[in-house]
Amino acid sequence: MNIVVCISQTPDTATKVAVGADGKNIDAKGVKFVLNPYDEFAVEEGLQLRAANGGEVTLVCVGGDGAKEAIRLGIAMGADKAVLVKDEERADSFRVVSGIADVVRAANPDIILLGRQSIDYDSAQVGPMLAEMLDMPCVSFVTKLEISGNAVRAERDIEGGKEVVETSLPCVVTAQKGLNEPRYPKLPDIMKAKAKPIAEVAAPSVAARVETLAMRKPADKTGGKIFEFSPENVKELVRLLHEEAKVI
């Protein structure tokens, strides 16, 4: 089974990011980057599919030299090989997908796995857009995946429940938390990861179709409201949580 896993590097979830001087990008100084957490589920699923069906897991990533660290983590987890589409610019989803589509196609994949979204820009577009460019079916936000022959049966998260869907290989699947429990890379494999070459291809010549005009931090939190306990205030609190805070 030819398995392609598309990964990206994102700021660590524990990192507090600031807006850069240009007001359009984050200030990357001092920011720790990691393998996008949702991509860990995709890599793990790829490794489990390889264990069950044989074949190879190929990682594909878009980014600068810094992204190699995320790639090597995937290799340390067990991926067989990797391709880096060298793009130092911040790309929109269209440019990302344009960059990887040919690489993925060339790998002749039976299945393409991605995280449901990267946790930095949160577009959640790359999986579906890649499927469209490759003319493959796409199942997103998958929490359970069963493959038998060419038949694919997946469970995916929907509001308030699960949806069970069927499709067939080759297809694109994006991974939601709960799909599996990503393994820790073995420490000796971390040391060996550098020995595996990462193939590099040039950035795509297409321009981004979405331009970022401005990036802003949310407004600072203002002080909370405190209610004395009374039946009327409970009603009022529920109303405000529903209508003002919109959390229930």
Place this chain on the structure above:
Amino acid sequence: MPIITPDYFDIDGLLSEEERMVRSTVREFVDNEVLPIIEKHNREGTFPQHLVKRFGDLGMFGPTIPEEYGGGGMNSVCYGLICQELERGDSALRSSVSVQGSLVMYPIWKYAGEELKRYWLPRLASGDAIGCFGLTEPDFGSNPGGMLTNARETESGYILNGAKMWITNGTIADVAVVWAKLNGVVRGFMVEKGTPGFTAPEMKGKHSLRASVTSELIFQDCEIPKTHIFPDVQGLRGPLSCLTQARYGISWGAIGAAIAVYESSVNYATTRIQFDRPIGGFQLVQEKLVWMLNEITKAQLLAYRLGRLKDEGTMRTQQVSLAKRNNVWMALECCRMARDIHGANGILDEYPVMRHAANLESVKTYEGTHDIHTLILGADITGIEAFT
């Protein structure tokens, strides 16, 4: 933004990508698999034995042993980082891993015959077997050369008699590396679990390192085969060479314990309100936090430099003494300050402070007490040994 995980002098910038990745992987493992369960084990005085196989799978046992024997083939800085991150969880677990790697796998790799190496090292590396190290005796701690445990040569092997004490992993060990006198000279032996005449009762009543097993090893006419002696090492040089490895790991591990109580202190000081403001806004609390960050930073630089010297092959044992002595002392002082900052909450096991404090009392004493390391350094400075 509070400085939570301290790396004030960007030690990360001195590490290779692989070293950073090893550190992050063990940190994540400890966050997910150790921290949620450790207080319960500490409270109940039980060793989380299910983690042994996990440690093995991850490659934490014998990381610097060559891969052909099942080890990790990593450098000493990686080993140090593993110890640091594991002890950020708990000193008892780091102790157990230190014993397996530095005190059992290291001497077997260095001193045992080829057949024993090939049999035991892969099993110990994977966590399928557990090992222990018997040097200290009830009446011989800082003075191991006075040991009473002895070996007598027979036609088919050796007969051991004597008792060891304070042995981490003893009761659960599949193999013990035991030091005993043969014709008055300290020699190393390997004793397998179940050998007639060998028992390893667990010591109870510890207020420290409660999440690891500490035991006595008792040998009563315990006969082992001729192959189970380390053929080429004689005298205290054998066990002391192992202790150097373990002490090296401790000098990193103690930083982890200090980081744990520092992190808890920063969180507490920035959220605990007294006199209508976070206590972190008061000068006396700030002074304590600064002391901790200052000492942790110095300890990190010591450990880092020591690791590079070890990998270059130029590290001296006295340098290990300095790092072990300093870093464990500073970690224990951090615990005491952290306990102050946490106020009454500091005595609860809702916070990690007292657990680390109690653990570090052992760490200060084992693998060469603080005072013995002082004398090693005093002798190095003056050329005059104070303890002979």
